[in-house]
Amino acid sequence: MAFNSIYDIAGTAMRAQTVRLNTVASNLANADSVSSTEKGAYHAIMPVFSTVYRKLDTGNEITGPYLGSATVQVADLVRSDRTIEKRYEPGNPIADKKGFVYYGNVNVVEEMADMMSASRTFQTAADVISRTNSMQQGLLRLGQSV
């Protein structure tokens, strides 16, 4: 019975979604960050997810060699290449010589939607764990209530 690998799978999902929530949090925190150069402006960070197919250890009768589990991992964190907003704010203390400041390219609406999606998937993984837990407990109690 491969209960353990179900916990692993749900665990990778939770980890990946936590990374995603972290990036959302840092993006939202820096939504109004300004810089005096275009290069120095905040670029939104986005995680890239990828699937990891695992072969299972053989020997167990029930598992064929290619009956893998599919876990998820964060393959990379990339910086958004959306254009940096340039505003004319001569009164700003960090404005450059011509009076321009550069705002980060965070799209707040997109980040909010991302945050909801991430917490939803995290919740699902938690649900998977609790259901697996009750399946396992039922199995452990097999024959006891006779």
Place this chain on the structure above:
Amino acid sequence: MGISVDKALGLHQEALALRVERSRILAGNLANVDTPGYLARDYDFKTALKDEANRIDAMNSHSALPAMNLSSDLKYRVPMQPSEDGNTSELGVEQTQFASNAMDFQTSLTFLNIKLSGIRKAIEGQ
């Protein structure tokens, strides 16, 4: 006359194993619900269980035991609404499948418990 507990319990123990395997596949689908290009998979459960029943029959008639091969029964999910990034794992679908699979697992457990209590009664001669 001896009682073979394996025979008395019937197909339910195999069904339990299949249910656990299936919940692992479904957990994988749920974990990859936001991964671009992920192709969701699932068992054709009826066929898998039928194969298993045939295997048990073969085991009872011959001494040789054909290996249980589940990987060939894994099929790809056809999405209800294909998404732009090629991901075919839909949260609602996978969640319902996972929940109903867990429920079917509990059902099989209940049947096993009933059978076990039957066997105990037979042993105790009540």
